[in-house]
Amino acid sequence: MVQLNLLLIFSIAIVSVAYLVSYSDACFITNCPPGGKRSMLTALSATNRFHRECTRCGPALSGRCFGPNICCSPLLGCLVGGPIATRCQLEAYSTQLCTNPGQSCGSDGKGVCALNATCCTADGCFADKSCIVGEQSSQPEMSTL
Numbered sequence: 001m002v003q004l005n006l007l008l009i010f011s012i013a014i015v016s017v018a019y020l021v022s023y024s025d026a027c028f029i030t031n032c033p034p035g036g037k038r039s040m041l042t043a044l045s046a047t048n049r050f051h052r053e054c055t056r057c058g059p060a061l062s063g064r065c066f067g068p069n070i071c072c073s074p075l076l077g078c079l080v081g082g083p084i085a086t087r088c089q090l091e092a093y094s095t096q097l098c099t100n101p102g103q104s105c106g107s108d109g110k111g112v113c114a115l116n117a118t119c120c121t122a123d124g125c126f127a128d129k130s131c132i133v134g135e136q137s138s139q140p141e142m143s144t145l
Contacts, residue, residue, distance in 0.1 A: 054098035
């Protein structure tokens, strides 16, 4: 009887530790597992409980981070690397998804319209006709990075 109780307690402890490790596992865009960033939280993310705004960057914090080294600001455009984008590296330390408002764009739909006619992914930014301001929907959707 005592041996059975110890086995039950040990099993519960193992399951609890495994859950905590998998819950706290994080990745940034460049080192995500197959299935995407925080793929284990896909079902839970629909509640928006795990979403937050991506880090602000640029002059007067007028822009947003769109990747580990990409800062898009209406004042300067999208900058890859450099001192203005250093705040974006903080996203690598977060265990929660970050979102930027904007329409999905790019050939695979994994980019986000950052500025007028500019689509950004974790790898960089490029011109995209679907991001032209006049063609966007009036209500932007939240896109996950």
